[in-house]
Amino acid sequence: xxxTDLRRDAPWALWAITLIAGTSxxxxxxxxxxxxWLLPAALIAAALLQRPSAPRLGHxxxxxxxxxxxxxxxxxxxxxxxxxWDGLATWTANARWLAVDGSITHPYFTDADVFNxxxxxxxxxxxxxxxxxxxxxxxxxxxxxxxLWLMLVLxxxxxxxxxxxxEKLRHVAVAGLLLTPFFLEPSGGGADSGFADLLVAALLxxxxxxxxxxxPALMACACLLLPMAKIEGAVHMLNALFVAALTARRRxxxxxxxxGTIGLALTIPLQHFIRRPGxxxxxxxxxxxxxxxxxxxLGVGLRRRSKRPLVLAVGAAAVVATAYFLPTASNxxxxxxxxxxxxxxxxHDLPRILGSTMLALVQIKEFGLxxxxxxxxxxxxxxxxxxxxxxxxxxxxxIGLVAIMTYLATRPxxxxxxxxxxxxxxxxxxxxxxxxxxxxxxxxxxxxxxxxVHREAT
Amino acid sequence: MLAVLAGAHLAIGALRLVxxxxxxxxxxxxxxxxxxxxxxxxxxxxxTQKIASWLLATVPxxxxxxxxxxxxxxLQLLAPLLFPRILVHASALHPDGTAAGRPVFRGQxxxxxxxxxxxxxxxxxxxxxxxTRR
Numbered sequence: 001x002x003x004t005d006l007r008r009d010a011p012w013a014l015w016a017i018t019l020i021a022g023t024s025x026x027x028x029x030x031x032x033x034x035x036x037w038l039l040p041a042a043l044i045a046a047a048l049l050q051r052p053s054a055p056r057l058g059h060x061x062x063x064x065x066x067x068x069x070x071x072x073x074x075x076x077x078x079x080x081x082x083x084x085w086d087g088l089a090t091w092t093a094n095a096r097w098l099a100v101d102g103s104i105t106h107p108y109f110t111d112a113d114v115f116n117x118x119x120x121x122x123x124x125x126x127x128x129x130x131x132x133x134x135x136x137x138x139x140x141x142x143x144x145x146x147x148l149w150l151m152l153v154l155x156x157x158x159x160x161x162x163x164x165x166x167e168k169l170r171h172v173a174v175a176g177l178l179l180t181p182f183f184l185e186p187s188g189g190g191a192d193s194g195f196a197d198l199l200v201a202a203l204l205x206x207x208x209x210x211x212x213x214x215x216p217a218l219m220a221c222a223c224l225l226l227p228m229a230k231i232e233g234a235v236h237m238l239n240a241l242f243v244a245a246l247t248a249r250r251r252x253x254x255x256x257x258x259x260g261t262i263g264l265a266l267t268i269p270l271q272h273f274i275r276r277p278g279x280x281x282x283x284x285x286x287x288x289x290x291x292x293x294x295x296x297x298l299g300v301g302l303r304r305r306s307k308r309p310l311v312l313a314v315g316a317a318a319v320v321a322t323a324y325f326l327p328t329a330s331n332x333x334x335x336x337x338x339x340x341x342x343x344x345x346x347x348h349d350l351p352r353i354l355g356s357t358m359l360a361l362v363q364i365k366e367f368g369l370x371x372x373x374x375x376x377x378x379x380x381x382x383x384x385x386x387x388x389x390x391x392x393x394x395x396x397x398x399i400g401l402v403a404i405m406t407y408l409a410t411r412p413x414x415x416x417x418x419x420x421x422x423x424x425x426x427x428x429x430x431x432x433x434x435x436x437x438x439x440x441x442x443x444x445x446x447x448x449x450x451x452x453v454h455r456e457a458t
Numbered sequence: 459m460l461a462v463l464a465g466a467h468l469a470i471g472a473l474r475l476v477x478x479x480x481x482x483x484x485x486x487x488x489x490x491x492x493x494x495x496x497x498x499x500x501x502x503x504x505x506t507q508k509i510a511s512w513l514l515a516t517v518p519x520x521x522x523x524x525x526x527x528x529x530x531x532x533l534q535l536l537a538p539l540l541f542p543r544i545l546v547h548a549s550a551l552h553p554d555g556t557a558a559g560r561p562v563f564r565g566q567x568x569x570x571x572x573x574x575x576x577x578x579x580x581x582x583x584x585x586x587x588x589x590t591r592r
Binding site for chain 1: 459460463464466467468470471472474475478479480482483484486487490491495497498525529530533534535537538539541542544545546547549550557558559
C-alpha cells in the first residue's frame, strides 16, 4: 500500500475533522488558542490529501429524502439554540466558552469553583462547534449537526457499492439508514439536539467500514477521533481494534492501533487539565494509552489458529494491569474500568438491564426495524452458512451491546433508572450506521455465490 | 422475510419523517420561540421559572452569580443559559466582593423581601431553584 493509497483511503470530511482535532488538541495542550483560521486551513489541507467528491446516492428518491431530512435538521439546528438538556448543559456550554477566545485559559475551564457540569468531557464536538461559531455565530455554528448527519448517511453507499450489492438493494439499505427516525427527530439525542451521539455514530460507522474493508487510514482516523468525541468513544475504539486483531485484519489493526494511541495520548491530558484544574498529570494517568497495544496483543493471541501463548499471556496481563493500575481520578473511562476490574457491578439488576436493552433494540418509534433486520440478517447468513466473512461486524456489534450493558451495570443504583430511560436509547443509536452497514453487506453475501469476493471488494 | 421487514422499516421511517422530523420539530421550535430560553424550565415549579427568567433578564454580562446546592438539575441549565455570566460556588466569594475575578451580582428579585446587606446565592435542589441571601 502506497502513501497515495493511504491518502485516498479516508474521505475528505474525515481527514478534515482529523486535522482539526489533532491540531486543536495540540494547541490547547500547549496553552495556545485555536484561531478561526484552523477551519479553512484544515479543509484545504484535507483536500490535498483526498479530493472532496460529490455524494453519489444513486437514485433521485434517495437524493430527495436526504434533502428533506437535511433541511428538517438544518431548520431545527438554526432556528433556536439548544433545546435539549445535555446539548445545552454540556457540549454547547463548552463550545460557547471555547469560542470566546479559542483557549481553555478562562476561569470556566481553569477554576474548579466555577460551575462547569461538563468538566472533563471530551472536546472534539465543542471544538468543531466553536470553530463554526467563530465564522457563523452561535446559531450558524449549529450547521455542524446537519453536516454530521450527512456524513453518517453518505458514508454508507461507497462500501456497499464496493461489495457489489445490487443497486436496488443498495438503495434500500441507504434509505433504511437515512429514514431511521432517531437522529431525524428533534428529541434528546436527535441530530439537532446538540448531543454528541451523532458524531460518535458517524465515526463508529467509519471505523466499521475500515474494519470490514481492512482499510488502515480510515481505521486510523476513526480510532483517533473516537476517544475525542465522547467518553464511550474510547471503548468503541478499543472494540474495533480488538475485533481487527482477533479477525486478522492486519492493516486496519495497525492503523487503528496507531490512531487510537495518538487519540488517547492527546485526549487524556486535555481531559485531565480541565477535569482537575491545577493537578499534575501523572504517568499512571497515561497508562490508558497502552490499552490499544494491549488489546491488539490479546486479540492476536486469541485468534482461533493462533499458536502464540506468549502473546496471549502478555496481552491478557497488559489488559488486566492497565485496568488495575489506572488511577480512577484520571478520567471516566478509568473509573468504569476500575469498577469492572473489581466487579463492582449492579449484578442483581442485570435482568432489568438486559430486558431494557432488548426492549430498546426494538423501539420502533426510535429505530424502526433496524435491529430486527440485523438479527434477521444474522439468522439468514447462519442458515446459508455464509456468516463467516461478516464475523468482524457481528463481533463488533455484539461486543458493543455487551459494553453498553456493562456500563449500565457500573451505574450507581440512584441513577440507573435515569440511564435506562434516557441514556440507553442514545447508546444504541450510536450503532445505527454500523447496523445498516452490516445489513447491506449481509445482503451482498446472501446474494453472492462467491462470498470470498467481498472480502477483497470491501 | 428480509424484504417484508425492510419494506416495513421504510414505511415506518417515511411516516416518522413527516410526523416526527417535520411536524413535531416545527411545533417544538414554535413553542421554544414563544417562550424564549426560560422554556428550559417549563417542567420546574413556578417560583423556579420566575427566578430563572428574572436572572436571565437582569444579571449584567460581566458578573458572577453565586450558587450552592446540587449540580445536577436546574443549575445545569441555568449556568449555560446565563452565558457569558458565570456561576461561582458561594464558598469562593472573596472579601473584596468578587468571585473568579468578577464582581458578584447583588440584585434582589422585586417580588421577594429586600435584604440588601447580604450576598444573594441561588441554591439548586435538583429540579428547583431557591433564592437565598447569606
